[in-house]
Amino acid sequence: MDSFSTETLADPVALTRALVDIESVSGDEQRITDTVERALRSAPHLSVQRDGNVLCARTELGRERRVVLAGHLDTVPIADNLPSRVDGDVMHGCGTSDMKSGDALALHLAVTLPAPRHDVTYLFYDCEEVEAERNGLSRISRTRPDWLAADFAILLEGTYGEVEAGCQGTMRARLTATGVRAHSARSWLGSNAIHAAGEALDRLRGYQPRTVVIDGCEYREGLNAVRIAGGIAGNIVPDECVVEVNFRFAPDRTEADAHAHVREVFAGLPLKVEITDSAPGALPGLSEPAAADFLAAIGTRPRGKFGWTDVARFASIGVPALNYGPGDPNVAHARDERVEIPLIRSGAEALRRWLA
Amino acid sequence: MDSFSTETLADPVALTRALVDIESVSGDEQRITDTVERALRSAPHLSVQRDGNVLCARTELGRERRVVLAGHLDTVPIADNLPSRVDGDVMHGCGTSDMKSGDALALHLAVTLPAPRHDVTYLFYDCEEVEAERNGLSRISRTRPDWLAADFAILLEGTYGEVEAGCQGTMRARLTATGVRAHSARSWLGSNAIHAAGEALDRLRGYQPRTVVIDGCEYREGLNAVRIAGGIAGNIVPDECVVEVNFRFAPDRTEADAHAHVREVFAGLPLKVEITDSAPGALPGLSEPAAADFLAAIGTRPRGKFGWTDVARFASIGVPALNYGPGDPNVAHARDERVEIPLIRSGAEALRRWLA
Secondary structure, eight states: OOOOOHHHHHOHHHHHHHHHTSOOBTTOOHHHHHHHHHHHHTOTTOEEEEETTEEEEEOOOOOSOEEEEEEEOOBSOOOSOOSOEEETTEEESTTIIIIIHHHHHHHHHHHHOSSOSSEEEEEEESOOSSOGGGOHHHHHHHHOGGGTOOSEEEEOOOOTTSEEESBOEEEEEEEEEEOBOEEGGGGGGSBOHHHHHHHHHHHHHHOOOOEEEETTEEEEOEEEEEEEEEESSTTEEOSEEEEEEEEEEOTTSOHHHHHHHHHHHTTTSSEEEEEEEEEOOBOOOTTSHHHHHHHHHHOOOOEEOOSOOTHHHHHHTTOOEEEEOSSOGGGTTSTTOEEEHHHHHHHHHHHHHHHO | OOOOOHHHHHOHHHHHHHHHTSOOBTTOOHHHHHHHHHHHHTOTTOEEEEETTEEEEEOOOOOSOEEEEEEEOOBSOOOSOOSOEEETTEEESTTIIIIIHHHHHHHHHHHHOSSOSSEEEEEEESOOSSOGGGOHHHHHHHHOGGGTOOSEEEEOOOOTTSEEESBOEEEEEEEEEEOBOEEGGGGGGSBOHHHHHHHHHHHHHHOOOOEEEETTEEEEOEEEEEEEEEESSTTEEOSEEEEEEEEEEOTTSOHHHHHHHHHHHTTTSSEEEEEEEEEOOBOOOTTSHHHHHHHHHHOOOOEEOOSOOTHHHHHHTTOOEEEEOSSOGGGTTSTTOEEEHHHHHHHHHHHHHHHO
């Protein structure tokens, strides 16, 4: 049974490393959730609840305002990048940036800050890196919306220590090219679905993504094939090839606009286009008083968030939310994912300054 | 334990159907081989040997000449086309054409023709529909070459009742496009390997295959993607995409020529090209006396064989070989694979006329 020592919980850098070294690819978060739960239950000032692999720990101090600090505990698949290693001021490993350094700030503050100036809800959840319908925070927002209720929320997704406002939307579509199966020795009797799918890839290579500025924050879109699969056997002209595309869209588009845009990109090709997954973006919302209050305490100028994050879930239930975390979003999901240790320390200090 | 009744063995149509209804996708030939072995061992005039899932049954009559009748017992994967069904003069189902109707002719003659005018070797083998290195006849040609020794061989691959001379060669290559992995929300930091692979698909769509005439037989080449795979997760720009291509080449090209040609087709693209599998073609060889003897007995004019067949294995050890079988090569490996029942009957009669 894993558990974090008092010394580890007192040091957000050591705690980041300990969290990273517990593998927790989406769908496999039982062990890390158990370990975080034990740490939270060790703090007598917290009221702790669990639902599946979602944890909610609250102070109940009767403060005027309640804020949320939230983070997902899952990671993308390991890419030969565990266990973690430290090289000078840099910690390397899967999840260092996205987002166990952020989780470490929340868990560290949860157990070491018994009397914050606002009541705090600490939320840890599962399955953020996969289809939206599996997302633990999304599930809880439907089944236990009281866990998310607050005046303001901070999602500790990696922002490289900056404050990032709003987020882009994301959607996936499945493009299916069909053909006619035949023996590859008589390929003129068939029609090759993989060859046909190449036309969709041509559109993707030629695609010119938009960049949009909203409330002074820049959002940059992108449309990518994230999976392709086709083929039956080494001597058969295949009759089906499926390309999965992911469109990241600025928050000035609705989901419906985004769906229509993707259909437009592939218009005229002999493909079936099905929307399989979708989550809206969130507008920056910088005029909300609670957001302004946090910005003043932290003292940095906000910018736009490219990645889709669960700030959109808070935005959709009327809770203003920002992204703020030590991770580097530019290396999230990369083989050489890493986090700069001084940003973990300064992040912990900034949040403590705001809440203490 | 399956076995064929005497009535089934006496009727090549019923025997085709019985063979088709024993599923035998490559790698899963144990059951069909057991059943064919039992039938061969029931014939006292045959000397039967088995090695893995390869069967060799011989008459030992001391004739001046020995001929081989050979067929593979495996099929491509089932495509909702089993069990067989008969609709008028047509039998439908996986393996009807490729090549259980041919196997049925060999097995029917083996058990019902105790004193053929040439000594006959009946060969049944496994794993023809997969990589050349797994091919049962290829293995036996190395470990027990005496099983293949003969003056002339007939491979009962489907030719729609025609005599098809020689065969085309086949080779496979793996094309690997590489990129840089990144989070799909910041795709400009990565490089999409699936998009890059699209350039290879463009070359395939634009490819103009050759048609060649040799000894009056036409050979028609083809180059096809038979598999494609890429992608890590729904939110990652993938750093690898693999396309497997199959080149079917006329027998005037050597394997080395074919390899060089495929490399040339993809020259200049940022792809790694690896040759993974290759088998040479076989020239028609129609001037061999043994081939001419068979042609005279059957009385049809030969044409070129598009599909790669194991005639190339016989050709490589100096045994002239032809393709002749009732299956329709144009529907081999297709979902609606089928065989015309009158061609099974006329094939059995023609072979009996030649051998009796």
